[in-house]
Amino acid sequence: MTAAPLPADEYRRLLDLARYQILDTGQDETFDRITRLAARVLNVPVAVLNLVDQHRQWGKSAYGLGDTTAPRHDSFCAWTILDDRPLVVENAPQDARFRQNPMVTGAPHIHMYAGAPLISPAGHRIGTLCVTDDKPHPLSPGDLQALQDLAAIAMNELELRRQQLEAQHDAQAQRQQVAELRRTLEQARILEGVSSLMDLDLExxxxxxxxxxxxxxxxxxxxxxxxxxxxxxxxxxxxxxxxxxxxxxxxxxxxxxxxxxxxxxxxxxxxxxxxxxxxxxxxxxxxxxxxxxxxxxxxxxxxxxxxxxxxxxxxxxxxxxxxxxxxxxxxxxxxxxxxxxxxxxxxxxxxxxHEQARQDALTGLFNRRAFDEDLDTREAAGEPFALALVDVDGLKGVNDTEGHAQGDRLLQVFGAALAAQVGEGGAAYRVGGDEFALLVPDQSQEELLERIDVAMGAAQQITVQRTGASTGVVRWNDAPSRSTRLTLADERMYAAKRRRHATQQH
Structure with missing residues (x-):
């Protein structure tokens, strides 16, 4: 016995077959009428509508037989789907392809087989309408034409069924989409209500x-x-x-x-x-x-x-x-x-x-009170941090020569640039007239000084006067307590100021 070769378009054929969602479905009177009619018209005891899957033939409808599912290598129909024309086997026991086939040597003892392929609109042969007899049964050209016509009718029914399934699927998807839209609109309404409630003058x-x-x-x-x-x-x-x-x-x-x-x-x-x-x-x-x-x-x-x-x-x-x-x-x-x-x-x-007035009115930064509270919080948390005290040098010169409004603008630009430089987890403060402070997660003095220099560089662009920033940086482990850290930062800031003045005088 020889198994049928695979069609050249086998992969695409299987994909096309899958589109019909027909395999392993229940009995359908539409297809049963076709197999009954085929048996009557061709005067044969057996007529079957088979689909050829990857490894088997599966019967959607059978007249004169029970289950026609069989391995593909034993399938007559696997040979039929190799060509658009009907396959006729007049004497299966004498045909080298089928004489050892279990459906020939055993029930239903096929002697004559004739099958017409089911050709989809895409041109793929997905199955067959076939008839068999257990004794010699010559078929006329008219018989074969009738078999082909009935196969075409069966294919039309399969196509109609596919279209109906797709229409049902589309309708279901549309219903789900509408339901989802309704849920979304309802959620939007609820969220709007929640937002409105939270905006009311309520506790x-x-x-x-x-x-x-x-x-x-x-x-x-x-x-x-x-x-x-x-x-x-x-x-x-x-x-x-x-x-x-x-x-x-x-x-x-x-x-x-x-x-x-x-x-x-x-x-x-x-x-x-x-x-x-x-x-x-x-x-x-x-x-x-x-x-x-x-x-x-x-x-x-x-x-x-x-x-x-x-x-x-x-x-x-x-x-x-x-x-x-x-x-x-x-x-x-x-x-x-x-x-x-x-x-x-x-x-x-x-x-x-409102209650604590933690914001500096001129720069929008946190004020001295906020600095003291936040420093206490960081001290209590026990996590590494760094602080910097910064004095803006040259502010008096700007006020005297360009006016206090320009001096205020210098502080505002410096404050905004400083706030932009503190990074995640840090905060900038204006703690006095020309005094600022930073509290940031622990980092090196060099990195912190670089951030302050960038901020000062932005502020220097708005004045022609000589300005700068004297900075004292203290890391959390430079001193044992809050007061000693502040004292050390203040000392380092004034040391930087003295160095700056000495450099300017030379």
């Missing part, structure tokens, strides 16, 4: 509670609350709950802070949302909440409130129609979280400026 806590309620209702949460940390403990304020919620869940605000352990106690420093689709499966799940029916939980960080870090807690209970935190839920929660977080940060910044 941050009240605005955040109202925003949390709006968000939670939009995602279908059964319960939502705000968790605010106070040191190592926290409090819970209910923001939203669905009617009919179990009493154990409603009592969450009172119970949760007093229950030992739990997921929440590990989340004080949470900086990204945490979603649990199966709360009970978490190793730190609280039995009381599991017994109350909590199924899903989400924690979304909202930034620093007035008391401390704040989280939005959203819960769904057993039996909820949605069994996971969907992509849309997460998108809305995270976008709303950012909106609230930014609003809280803005409020905190404005409050801080």
């Amino acid at each position: 941050p806590e009240a605005a955040t509670l109202a925003a949390a309620s709006l968000i939670s209702e939009a995602i279908g949460a059964d319960y939502a609350g705000l968790l605010t940390w106070h040191g190592d403990s926290f409090t819970v304020q209910a923001a939203h709950h669905q009617p009919g919620l179990p009493a154990q869940v409603l009592a969450l605000a009172e119970q949760l802070p007093h229950l030992p352990g739990g997921v929440t106690r590990t989340l004080r420093g949470l900086d990204r949302p945490l979603y649990l689709a199966n709360y009970a499966a978490h190793p730190q799940a609280l039995p009381a909440l599991v017994e109350a029916g909590v199924a899903q939980a989400a924690w979304v960080p909202l930034g620093e409130g007035e008391a401390g870090p704040t989280l939005l807690l959203a819960l769904r209970v057993q039996g909820h129609a949605v069994t996971d935190w969907r992509a849309g839920d997460r998108t809305l929660l995270e976008a709303a979280g950012r909106t609230i977080r930014h609003a809280l940060q803005r409020h905190a910044a404005l409050q801080q400026v």
Whole structure:
């Protein structure tokens, strides 16, 4: 027995066959009518509609036989798809290609085979409509033409079915697109509402509670609350709950802070949302909440409130129609979280400026008070840092010859350039009339002096007077305490000033 060779276009043929999504589908009366008609018209006991896959022939419809699936190397149809014309085998037991074929030596004992290829609009032969008989059965030219006509009808049905499937797929995709657009618009509406709430003249806590309620209702949460940390403990304020919620869940605000352990106690420093689709499966799940029916939980960080870090807690209970935190839920929660977080940060910044007046009015830099507070903070943190005290030389000359407005402009340009040079984690301060300071993460004196020289270079462009910057740099390990660091920086600054004056006199 000889297996059929592969068609020259085999790869493209298989891709074309896959487009019809027909393999391994169920019975279809449309194709059964064609095989019944083929058997009747050609007066044969067996008619089959076969598709030839990579390693097998698979029967979509068969009249006179059961399952016609067979390995491709045993397939008569694999020979038929090599040509556009019908393949006729009049005496299979005498044909060298088929006499050892199991379908010849055994059931259905094929003696005569005739197959017409199913030719797709792309020109690929993806299968056959074939007839067989277990005894000699000559076929006339009219018989073969009828077989070809029926094969063409079958191919038309396959093509129609493909087009319908693609139309259904396109319609489904369009419905999904419309649904996604609606969800996006709804999310935009919710986010707009959250933003509006945070802009109202409300206390941050009240605005955040109202925003949390709006968000939670939009995602279908059964319960939502705000968790605010106070040191190592926290409090819970209910923001939203669905009617009919179990009493154990409603009592969450009172119970949760007093229950030992739990997921929440590990989340004080949470900086990204945490979603649990199966709360009970978490190793730190609280039995009381599991017994109350909590199924899903989400924690979304909202930034620093007035008391401390704040989280939005959203819960769904057993039996909820949605069994996971969907992509849309997460998108809305995270976008709303950012909106609230930014609003809280803005409020905190404005409050801080208002209460502490930490900003220098002329340059926009931090002032002396801010410098003292920030230096204390860095000292307490115990992390390496460097500080620089800077005195602008030549300011009096600018004021005397070009006017105080130009002197102010010199300070403003220097301050802006200095702020641009401090880098990440650093801050620039105006601590006196012509005195500035820098606090930055630990770095070498050379690097810090270079930053200050760049800033001074920018300031020197606005005046014809001789100006410069005398700087004293101290790294955190140059002196043992705050006061000694400041004293050392001051001494180094005045030493630099003396050297500058000596150089100018010579």
